[in-house]
Amino acid sequence: MKTLVIVSHPYPEQSHAIKALQRTAAQQPNVTVRNLESLYGHNPQAFDVAAEQEASDGADRIVLLFPIHWFNLTPMLKAYLNQVWTHGWAFGPDGTSLKGKQMLVVTTTGATAHLYSEQGLIESTVEQVLTPMKASALYVGMEYTPPLAFHSAMGASEEALAGFQQAFAERLRA
Numbered sequence: 001m002k003t004l005v006i007v008s009h010p011y012p013e014q015s016h017a018i019k020a021l022q023r024t025a026a027q028q029p030n031v032t033v034r035n036l037e038s039l040y041g042h043n044p045q046a047f048d049v050a051a052e053q054e055a056s057d058g059a060d061r062i063v064l065l066f067p068i069h070w071f072n073l074t075p076m077l078k079a080y081l082n083q084v085w086t087h088g089w090a091f092g093p094d095g096t097s098l099k100g101k102q103m104l105v106v107t108t109t110g111a112t113a114h115l116y117s118e119q120g121l122i123e124s125t126v127e128q129v130l131t132p133m134k135a136s137a138l139y140v141g142m143e144y145t146p147p148l149a150f151h152s153a154m155g156a157s158e159e160a161l162a163g164f165q166q167a168f169a170e171r172l173r174a
């Protein structure tokens, strides 16, 4: 299975967890990594749409790797969906390019696993927070696979990061 990993972090210089997970992805066989801020800076208009669509065309699985900021996607990842998943390519009468591919969301959160539960402060699970991604995947005919969320990732120890990396590598090899 060929996997495309789209990475986005709006503050790359402050990132530890996403950077570590990106390194893990890059070390796996049959995985291509594209970091949106590395390619396009922070400019939501700068996407090479043809190149991004071509990268997706060659993949069986698309992984979206980003930190949760304000219970949401990063700005460049949202812009990527707006610009790259176009009518006529991703959806619409002839838009079936993503159909049948798997989507895997991999995210890091500052908050604890308990906060992301019905009993926690936000009364929502991480799966519920990621509902827009599930809806988007299903809308374009993708198979939405269970997301991988790494909690308490802000200032996580090297040991914790290694655990995140191992779990991500195992999922990529699955």
Ligand SMILES: Cc1cc2nc3c(=O)[nH]c(=O)nc-3n(C[C@H](O)[C@H](O)[C@H](O)COP(=O)(O)O)c2cc1C
Residues within 6 Å of the ligand: 009, 014, 015, 016, 017, 018, 019, 067, 068, 069, 070, 071, 072, 108, 109, 110, 111, 112, 153, 154, 155
């Ligand atoms: C602007 C901003 C907003 C954040 N919002 C959330 C949030 O809504 N929920 C949460 O659990 N963590 C939040 N965090 C914490 C980040 O998710 C956490 O620091 C990140 O996932 C760790 O990965 P990194 O080392 O690659 O930055 C936020 C952090 C920043 C900088």
